[in-house]
Amino acid sequence: MKKSYLILSILLTASLLSCKKEEAATKEMPAMPYKVVEIQKSNTTLIAEYPVTLEGVTDVEIRAKVDGYIEKIYVDEGQEVRKGQPLFKLETLTATQDAGAAKAKVTAAQVEVNRLKPLVDRKIISDVQLETAKANLASAVSTYQSIIARINYATIKSPVNGIVGTLPMRVGSYVSSQTAEPLTRVSDISSIYAYFSxxxxxxxxxxxxxxxxxxxxxxxxMLPVNLVLSNGMAYEQTGKIETFSGQADSQTGSFNVRAKFSNANKLLRSGGSGTIQIPTKLNDVIIIPQSASLELQDKRITLIVDKDNKVKTVPIEVRAVSGGKFYVVDKGLNVGDKVLLEGIGIITEGTAIKPELVPMNDVLNPKTESTPTTK
Structure with missing residues (x-):
């Protein structure tokens, strides 16, 4: 019996000693080290991106001024043309015949004026007859000139230097000034306009x-702007924003903006698309790595360390810096705050940590192209 009590006493003592050791171990567990950065004011450049449509500085629809069948097409799609260069010729056989008849009427009217003029001078006939003859001559000349203009309009010329667009019509097609689709478009693309909202x-x-x-x-x-082409490649020339619309669109609330890019090599074409990048310099702003924040229930948060080295959750308002690595913090943080660089989404609020301070310059890594610079 005594032996049983002795064994039970030994087991209870061992159990108590074990609990005390575990409790002591728990109390003595050190705070885990985590890297933090102390917030400073910095300078950076934000890049805003907008989709654009490209147009030549002049983009002219070519239409027929007179009716007729297309007799000749002098150019091909994509061909570079000069101002005044013939593009199309319409059939003019009927107009040429009409011009011959009109020319004959002009000659006859001139003869009549020449015949009556000396008679009036000698007062053999009244001035009325001569004036009537002159009016008939003027009418005949006007008719003739109208037909000649119609013949000239039958040769359709380029109004600008540029590039020929598509050619939807073919030889033999009948066109008129009322034809809905233009014969083609000629775009002056020595420079390109990029339009966006x-x-x-x-x-x-x-x-x-x-x-x-x-x-x-x-x-x-404003700083020069960049153009990213539809294939994802950056255009070699920077551009310049030239205009903002005078008022917002009543339906969309947006402003139309135009930027201009040089296009000496004719790489850009009217009707193309791309993305414009607008840089905005910001001075004395708070910047943190994007990895030091977390989106939670439609809000973005970060973790800071209080004076007792305990973690505290802070909601922030941010804007993304070009390159996808940093945020500009507009609200939520102050200079001197210590922000955790790791453990976001793992460490719970109130946890005591051992902060390991990392220099801000090391965090921002000024060697990368889109990195902000600290003051």
Missing amino acids: VNEKQQLDIMMNSDGKSFQEKVNK
Whole structure:
């Protein structure tokens, strides 16, 4: 019996000692180290992107001024043409015959005027007959000139230097000034206009962060813009924003914007598309890595360390910096706050940690092209 009590006593003692050891181990467990960065003000450039449509500086629809069948097509699709160069010729056989008859009437009317003039001078006949003959001559000349103009209009010439578009009509097609589809389009693409739209907030963000006092001065001083082509490649030339529409569209609330790009090599074509990139310089702003934040229930949060080295959740409002690595924080953080660089989504609020301070310059990595620079 005594032996049983002794064994039970030993087991209880061992159990108590084990619990005390576990409790001591728990109390002595050190806070885990996590990397943090102390917030500073920095300078950066935001890149806003908008889809664009491309048009030549002049994009002219070519239409027939007179009716007729297409007799000749002098150009091909995509051909470069000069101002005044013939593009199409319409059939003029009937007009030529009409011109011959009209010319004969002009000659006859002139003869009549020449015959009556000396008679009037000698007062053999009244002036009325001569004036009537002159009026008939003027009418005949007008008719003749109208027919000649119709013949000239039958040769359709390019009004500008440019590139020929598609040719939907073929030789033998009947066209008129009322034909819905143009014969072709000629686009002057020595320079290209890129058209896009921005909403009111975007327009204000762009203009309020641009140098200059007046609206036009701000436009003139805007940084050069880049064009990303539809194949994802960057266009070799930078462009310049030239105009914003004077008022917002009543239905969409957006402003139309036009940028201009040089196109000496004719790589860009009217009707193309792409994406324009507009840089905006920002000074003295708070920047954090995107990886140091988390989207939670339609809100973006980050974790900071309080004075007791305990984790605290903070909601923030951000704007993305070009390159997809950083955010500009508009609200939620202050200079001096210590933001966790790791453990986002893992560490719970109130957890005590051992912060390991990382220099801001190391976080922002100024060697990369789109990286902000600290002051």
